[in-house]
Structure formats: structure tokens, C-alpha cells
Amino acid sequence: MEDTAVVVWGQCELRPLQRELLIAGQPRHLPPRAFSLLLHLARQRHRVVPKQELLDAVWGSTDVSDNVLARTVMVVRQALGDSAEAPRLLRTVHRVGYRLQVDDAPAASASRSSGARPRLAWLPVHNDTGDPGLDWVIWGLPLLCARELMEDERFSVLANETVQHALATLGGSAAAPQDEARLRALLGVEVLVHARLERQGPALSLDYSLQGLANVQGQLQEADVSLLSLRLVQALERALVPAPPWRHAATPPADPLVRQALGRATAVSAQEHWDQAARLLRVVLDVCPDDLWVRIQYLRALANLADPQALVVGDEVLRLAQTRQDPRLIAAAHEACGRAILNLGGPEALVRSQHHLDAALALTPAFEEEDWVCRVYLGQAIGAEMQRDYPRAERFYRLAARANAPTGNRLRETVILSNQAVLACHGGELLLARERGLAALALCTEHGLTANLVDVLGCLALTEAGLGLWDSARARCEAAQAKVQALPRNEHDSAAWVGLIAGWLTLEGQGPRDWHEAAMQCIGALDLTQPRVALTWSLAEGLQAALADQPAQADARWDAALVALTEAGHLELVHLLLRWRVGLWRHRGQPTDLAAWQATAQALPAWAEDRALQATWHHALAAQAMQDSGPDEALALLQAGLALAPSGHTRHLLATDAAGLLLAQGRLADARLCLQGLGCWLERHPLGRWLVQRLDAAQAEPAPAVAEPAWPPHRLPSWDPMIMVSSSIGQDFPPQAS
Incomplete structure (x- = not known):
């Protein structure tokens, strides 16, 4: 609507x-x-x-x-x-x-009389009871009040994260009148709600005041905090919207302990402590099984924990929401179900998740100011990225950012930025990826977002490796590994992601072997019943076998992972895995599975758009041609690959191999031309430095043409995994790490 x-x-x-x-x-x-x-x-x-x-x-x-x-x-x-x-x-x-x-001050009453909703912001509640057990009310009480107003279309309540960020810019206080006016302007709200909780004998007393559109103050007394929240909402409604009826989302449970569990669950959910939230919400549902909003909160907690029970809960929530014919409930239930399926993974997970997210998306226009809409956009973007539909993914990330901007939710802003960075990295826009990654890193550092910090550091490691900034990439990976131990138990994906990147950098010769061993221990300690963690484990085991020079075992692991990833519809990882396999074949010098690889790759729906994978294919053909036909045909295939490859790792490998072939033929000027634009790769990667040194030496002392080397290079007795690349550098490439 x-x-x-x-x-x-x-x-x-x-x-x-x-x-x-x-x-x-x-x-x-x-x-x-x-x-x-x-x-x-x-x-x-x-x-x-x-x-x-x-x-x-x-x-x-x-x-x-x-x-x-x-x-x-x-x-x-x-x-x-x-x-x-x-x-x-x-x-x-x-x-x-x-x-x-x-x-906005003079406009507020006119806008409200025309049907617009007053915008409210709760300041943190002061807990003056002397009871640390009631500290949860600081932000939990505002969240309970917001829940009571969620179905009242006459109000728009600002997210707590927005208020927290605004207070930080004002030094944490808005006590002075000029600070209050500044805060209202900063938040774009018409009313600020102050509250102070005290104990008076056996009862709790709440002093409150509304500042802005209506200046109202009063005092409420109850034996329980959740009853105080209900009475505060009633007082707020009577002050701002004098005409009845006054409506609420749900009648609070009668049991004071259950009401307190709901308040605590609401508070810890806002802090992303999903395991605590799930336990508390289960208590509430045992007493109030018909409260669908609590069920949806419970479903979201299970989804974030990747708990298989989320599928059962999701089906029941959706059935009940459709029975009540409430579009808001139906849309929120579809969103939560879609996210749960996506987090759990498995065959057809992406297709089934997309079905729910599409259903939620169709209902979003009527509720664009609500929090779940941003989650729908994020789910659509992530699904599109997994399917390598980058334009659609970028569009939905922008919509998510636009929906999130008024809330000031810094956690979600970080997630959106880091996901956009990964998207740009996959699309070959490495400078944009690094810019977005650094912005996300600043937010993570400022707000202490450990799990997000690990994800962002991993993305920066991949991006900077693609740019040839190997020292920085290694430092990012080391920093991420150091943070993994502090991750919450439910952050399986972040830990597995770092392990995978550490293994890849090790295979590239940019990290010691104990990096990957530590990463394997980290991933192995995770819950391998989680489908996405199990997939990562298969990829990591393939890397480990490749590092141990066990190509048959690597192939077996990656074959299994390829089947599982294809079933799940995760095309992004399928394409990545296919590129890795070509790298392993180049190292072995035996691309015996090239025909099977070609059939698999060219059957992918996104083959035509993946220039990096097509360039990798030309690289593999060049390796085969070097064995069968000689350097001229291999060089032509490398140059064809260069014309396709986006900036980054694949392009650098093609360029250095082509330059190595040209150097071996004594074509020094052509070799230098081939290396133009590689920038940091030539300065910081051992292969790049070696090629430049050979070119400089050949230029300074003209000598007979270098004998044509075997290509890919034979394995040296002191082989180091750094020599994965199939460069035409002969037997004298120094195997030591940089």
C-alpha cells in the first residue's frame, strides 16, 4: 500500500x-x-x-x-x-x-493533523534502584515499550541503536535543554521520552517525562517492570493521541517472571546474544504459546544460531500468521523462515529461502519504515550474490542501506558495508572493495563488533592479496585468526571463513604451514553438523591435501564439496572452487581432468558472466598447450585470458606466466609490456620480484636467449607451496618464502 x-x-x-x-x-x-x-x-x-x-x-x-x-x-x-x-x-x-x-518543530502539529505519525525516541532509562539485576531496563524497558506500540499505526518509534549513536556524538548526555533540542534535530524526532526507575518499599516507581511535541511528566508505580512499560505506553498514547482507542500489540503475560524474561530477551536480542535470547523466549512461549510476535523473535534467534529446530518453528509460525490474515505477521514470518533456511544450508536451500524472501518482499511496500524490511532486502542481496547475480545483489544492498539509514543501526550498517565489499571483490572491483572494507573496519573497531571484524578482516585479506599487497593481506589474516578465539559460539561461519582464507594464502606461499594447521584445528572444533560449516570443512580439507602434495585426496574432497555446493545453489563458491582446482593442476603439471572441468564450468548458469573463471579456463588450456604444442600456442592462450581477466589474482598469474614465456624467448620489451599495471604484485610477490630481477639482468647484460623451460615448472626437491603458479621460470626460481 x-x-x-x-x-x-x-x-x-x-x-x-x-x-x-x-x-x-x-x-x-x-x-x-x-x-x-x-x-x-x-x-x-x-x-x-x-x-x-x-x-x-x-x-x-x-x-x-x-x-x-x-x-x-x-x-x-x-x-x-x-x-x-x-x-x-x-x-x-x-x-x-x-x-x-x-x-520540524512548527511542522509537527500540522503534519500530525494530516495523518503523519509522531516520531518518538526513548532515552536510556536510569536505574536508580541500586539493584544491578535491573540494569537490563536501561535499554530493555524502551524495547518493551516499542513492542507494545508495534501495531499502532499512529506512532513511529526510533531504533535504540540510532539513539545510542546520537548520544555518543553529544558526549553521552542530553540533559541540557539546548542538548535536547540538538538531539531531536539530530534524530529527526518530535518527542523524547525520559524515564528514571526507583524503588519505593516493595514497589517500583517510574518517573517519566515527554519533551518536544507535548511536555508531559508523571509517576507510575507497579510491582513489576513489564507492567510499568504497559502503563508508560498508555500514558504516552493519552498524551500524544487523545482520541481513543489505544491499542497494543499483545496483552503482557500475567506471571511477573515471564514478563521479566520477555524484557530481558528483548534486550539481549538487540545485542545479538541469540543463545540467551532463545532460552528466555522459550520460557515466555511455554506460558504464552499464542503470542506470534514472540514466536517470530524465537524463530529469528534459532535462525541466527543455525538451529535445525528453526525449520519446524518456522512452518508453525507461518501457518498461524496466515490463519490470522495479518500481512505484517505473514511478511515477518516469511522473512524469518527464509533466513533460517539460508543459514541452515543443504540441498535447494537457496531456492527454498528465495521463495520465502520473495513472498516477504511482495508485502514490504506497506511497511517500509519497519525493521524487518531491511532484513528482507539483505536476504535478497545475499541470495543474489550467492547466485552471482551481482547487479541484483548491489541493488538490494543499496535498498537495505537506504532502509537502514534512518534507524542509525551501526551493526547492520557494518554488515551491509562488509557484504558490499565482498561483492565488489568477487566482481573484480578491488579498489572499491578495499574502500568499503576499510569503512566497515572503522565501524567494527569503533563499536567493538568482534564477529563482524573477523569477516571484514578476511575480506580485506582477499582483496589486498588480489591487489598484490601481500604483507597487508598476511597481517589482516593474522589479525582475524587472533580474533577467532573470542567469537561467540554461534559464529561458526566467521571462524570457518578465516580458516579457508588462511589455507588459500598458505597454498599461495604467503603464509607458513602452521597457519593452515591452526585454521584446520579451529574449523574442526566447530559444530560440523552445521551444513555450511561442513562445506567449509570439505574445502579446507581439500586445501590441506593439496598442501601435503596429495592431489588425489584433494580431488576427492573437492568433488564432494562441488556436489554439495551445486545442490545448495551456492554458485559463488562453486566458481571459486573450480578456479582453485586449476591452480592445483598447474602445480602438478598434469591437468588430466581438464575435460571434466570444462564440462562442469561451462554448464554453470553464470559461466558467460564470470570473466575470472573464463580467464582461468584459458590458463588451464595454456598449460595443456605447453605440453602438447609448445610455447607459441600457450602464449596466445595466455594473452586471450588476459583480455578476459578482471583485475586481481587471476590476471596477475596470467600476466606473470606470459612474461615468463616471453623472457624465455628473449623478448624482453614484450615481457616488460606484459607486466605493466601489476603494481604492488611486482614489488611484493616473490615471483614478481624474481621476474623483474631477471628482466633487469637480461637488459643490462645481453645474453643468448634463455632455453625454453618446462612449463608448468617441475617440482623442486625443496618445493615450497609458494610455487603453485604455472610460470615459465625454469628450474632456478628461488623456493624460499619472502
């Missing part, structure tokens, strides 16, 4: 149904695109709106330039009587976007 609420600020009024702009009651003409742009800015007037978000919101999938956006902004300014030189209403934020600069 489209949002048709009239938006009013100052003397301006936007009427979406009539597509009208009124200023001081007089209509002003706006073309359709300009009206849509102003409406989006007005609805998001509490923040700067990025250019890309405006392009997505107004033009959708139509490809337009920044110049079109700038011209449309100019039309809006003209209608508002504003100017770019001295903007009063529509401000440009250089290189970021635009913000509608309005005074």
Missing part, C-alpha cells in the same frame, strides 16, 4: 494523492519526477539523502546521470523559491547528496 499521508512543513504542503505542492495555500506546478524527488526529500527530511538513493527512488531501474538529477533539483528549487547560491530549503551536501532544510 502506497504511503499517501500529506507532508507539511513551514508554509509548504505536499499532497501525494493529488500530486500537488501548495505553498501558503497556493498551488505550485511541479513535473512528475520533480514532485517525486521533493516528496522523497520531505519524507527523509531528518537526514542527508545520498544521490544514488534519489536516483533509485525517483528513476528506479532507468539509467540516468547525475546531470539529470541536478536539473531536477534545480526545478524543485525554482518551485520552492529557493536558489543554489543561497539555499534556505534545499541544501546540497558536496559529493554526497541533498537535504531538505526545514524546521
Whole structure:
């Protein structure tokens, strides 16, 4: 359902149904695109709106330039009587976007009278009882109150994470009146709720005040905190919306201990402590089995723990939600079911998960301000990335970022940024991947997000290895390994991810063998009944066999992993595994399975779009041609691979092998030309340094052409896993690590 609420600020009024702009009651003409742009800015007037978000919101999938956006902004300014030189209403934020600069205070009552919802923010509750056991109320009580309001369409409640971040910018306090005004402006809210909990004899006393749109204060007394939350919501409703009825999401359970369990579960869920949340929610459900919102919270906790019981709970939640014919419940249930299936993995997991996420997505337009919508966008993006549909993944990551921006949820912002970094890395946009990864790293460090930090460090290790920044890549991997021990028990994927990257860097000769041994111990200590961890274990065991020079065992492990990954629809890892296998064959010098590899690779749905995999295929053909036909045909295939390869590891291997062949033929100028653009790879990778040294020596002292070497190189007695690459460097390449 489209949002048709009239938006009013100052003397301006936007009427979406009539597509009208009124200023001081007089209509002003706006073309359709300009009206849509102003409406989006007005609805998001509490923040700067990025250019890309405006392009997505107004033009959708139509490809337009920044110049079109700038011209449309100019039309809006003209209608508002504003100017770019001295903007009063529509401000440009250089290189970021635009913000509608309005005074929300006088607009609040007008907007509310036209049907808009008052925006509320709870400040942390002061626990003055002297009881540390009640410290959970600091943020747990606001979360309980927000739950009571979740079905009341007359209110919009800001996420706690947003308030926490805003308070941090103000030094943790908003006590002074000027700080309160600044905080309301920063949050874009009309009401701030203060509360202080004290004990008076056997009862608990809650002093509260509402500051902003309505200045109200009072005192409540109850024996239990959850009853206080209910009475506080009732007081808030009566103060802000005098007309009844006053509605609530659910009647709180009668048992005080159960009410307290619900409050604690709500608080620890916000902190991502899913194992504690699941235990507490199970207690609540034992007493209140018909509370569907609690069931959905429980399902999300199980999904984040990758607990197989989530599938049973999910089916039951969805059945009950459909029986009640509540679209919000149905959409939230589909989202939670989709995430649970995705986390559990297994055959057809991606297809089954996508079914639920698509059903949830169809219901999102009516509830765009709600938290679960952002999770739907994230689920869609992750699913598209796993299927290598990068444009769709990028689109949904942008939608998730846009939905998350008003909430200020820094945890989710970090997840979105780190996932976008991985997406850019897979797509060969390594500089963009590094930029996004560093931004996510800063957020992780600032907010102490350990599990996310491990993921981000792993992504940076892959990205910087692709750029040839091997020293930095090794340091990132070491830092991630050091953090793995501090991960919560449910963070299986993060630990397994680091183990896999450590193994790959070891195979590339950029890490000592004990790296991978430690990684294998770490992965082996995880719960291998979790499907995604079991898959990672198979990949890691294949790497271990390759490092131990046991190609048959590596092939067997990777064959099993390939089948499981294909069944699960995880094309991204299938493509990665196929590239690894070609690397192993090049090292062995026996690409005997090339025909089978070709049949598997070219049958993949995303073969035509994966330039890195196609370039790897040319690399394998070149290795075969070197054995069968000689260096000329091999060189032609390497050059064809270079024309396909995106920036990164695959391209560097092709270039160095081609340069090695040219060097062996005495074509020094062509060899140097082939190495252009490799940058740090030549400075920091042992193979790159060796090639440059040989070229410099040959240039300084002309000598007879180097004898054609065997290619790929024969295994040296002192073989080091660093010599995985199939370069034409002969027998004298120094095997020592850098």
C-alpha cells in the first residue's frame, strides 16, 4: 500500500494523492519526477539523502546521470523559491547528496493533523534502584515499550541503536535543554521520552517525562517492570493521541517472571546474544504459546544460531500468521523462515529461502519504515550474490542501506558495508572493495563488533592479496585468526571463513604451514553438523591435501564439496572452487581432468558472466598447450585470458606466466609490456620480484636467449607451496618464502 499521508512543513504542503505542492495555500506546478524527488526529500527530511538513493527512488531501474538529477533539483528549487547560491530549503551536501532544510518543530502539529505519525525516541532509562539485576531496563524497558506500540499505526518509534549513536556524538548526555533540542534535530524526532526507575518499599516507581511535541511528566508505580512499560505506553498514547482507542500489540503475560524474561530477551536480542535470547523466549512461549510476535523473535534467534529446530518453528509460525490474515505477521514470518533456511544450508536451500524472501518482499511496500524490511532486502542481496547475480545483489544492498539509514543501526550498517565489499571483490572491483572494507573496519573497531571484524578482516585479506599487497593481506589474516578465539559460539561461519582464507594464502606461499594447521584445528572444533560449516570443512580439507602434495585426496574432497555446493545453489563458491582446482593442476603439471572441468564450468548458469573463471579456463588450456604444442600456442592462450581477466589474482598469474614465456624467448620489451599495471604484485610477490630481477639482468647484460623451460615448472626437491603458479621460470626460481 502506497504511503499517501500529506507532508507539511513551514508554509509548504505536499499532497501525494493529488500530486500537488501548495505553498501558503497556493498551488505550485511541479513535473512528475520533480514532485517525486521533493516528496522523497520531505519524507527523509531528518537526514542527508545520498544521490544514488534519489536516483533509485525517483528513476528506479532507468539509467540516468547525475546531470539529470541536478536539473531536477534545480526545478524543485525554482518551485520552492529557493536558489543554489543561497539555499534556505534545499541544501546540497558536496559529493554526497541533498537535504531538505526545514524546521520540524512548527511542522509537527500540522503534519500530525494530516495523518503523519509522531516520531518518538526513548532515552536510556536510569536505574536508580541500586539493584544491578535491573540494569537490563536501561535499554530493555524502551524495547518493551516499542513492542507494545508495534501495531499502532499512529506512532513511529526510533531504533535504540540510532539513539545510542546520537548520544555518543553529544558526549553521552542530553540533559541540557539546548542538548535536547540538538538531539531531536539530530534524530529527526518530535518527542523524547525520559524515564528514571526507583524503588519505593516493595514497589517500583517510574518517573517519566515527554519533551518536544507535548511536555508531559508523571509517576507510575507497579510491582513489576513489564507492567510499568504497559502503563508508560498508555500514558504516552493519552498524551500524544487523545482520541481513543489505544491499542497494543499483545496483552503482557500475567506471571511477573515471564514478563521479566520477555524484557530481558528483548534486550539481549538487540545485542545479538541469540543463545540467551532463545532460552528466555522459550520460557515466555511455554506460558504464552499464542503470542506470534514472540514466536517470530524465537524463530529469528534459532535462525541466527543455525538451529535445525528453526525449520519446524518456522512452518508453525507461518501457518498461524496466515490463519490470522495479518500481512505484517505473514511478511515477518516469511522473512524469518527464509533466513533460517539460508543459514541452515543443504540441498535447494537457496531456492527454498528465495521463495520465502520473495513472498516477504511482495508485502514490504506497506511497511517500509519497519525493521524487518531491511532484513528482507539483505536476504535478497545475499541470495543474489550467492547466485552471482551481482547487479541484483548491489541493488538490494543499496535498498537495505537506504532502509537502514534512518534507524542509525551501526551493526547492520557494518554488515551491509562488509557484504558490499565482498561483492565488489568477487566482481573484480578491488579498489572499491578495499574502500568499503576499510569503512566497515572503522565501524567494527569503533563499536567493538568482534564477529563482524573477523569477516571484514578476511575480506580485506582477499582483496589486498588480489591487489598484490601481500604483507597487508598476511597481517589482516593474522589479525582475524587472533580474533577467532573470542567469537561467540554461534559464529561458526566467521571462524570457518578465516580458516579457508588462511589455507588459500598458505597454498599461495604467503603464509607458513602452521597457519593452515591452526585454521584446520579451529574449523574442526566447530559444530560440523552445521551444513555450511561442513562445506567449509570439505574445502579446507581439500586445501590441506593439496598442501601435503596429495592431489588425489584433494580431488576427492573437492568433488564432494562441488556436489554439495551445486545442490545448495551456492554458485559463488562453486566458481571459486573450480578456479582453485586449476591452480592445483598447474602445480602438478598434469591437468588430466581438464575435460571434466570444462564440462562442469561451462554448464554453470553464470559461466558467460564470470570473466575470472573464463580467464582461468584459458590458463588451464595454456598449460595443456605447453605440453602438447609448445610455447607459441600457450602464449596466445595466455594473452586471450588476459583480455578476459578482471583485475586481481587471476590476471596477475596470467600476466606473470606470459612474461615468463616471453623472457624465455628473449623478448624482453614484450615481457616488460606484459607486466605493466601489476603494481604492488611486482614489488611484493616473490615471483614478481624474481621476474623483474631477471628482466633487469637480461637488459643490462645481453645474453643468448634463455632455453625454453618446462612449463608448468617441475617440482623442486625443496618445493615450497609458494610455487603453485604455472610460470615459465625454469628450474632456478628461488623456493624460499619472502
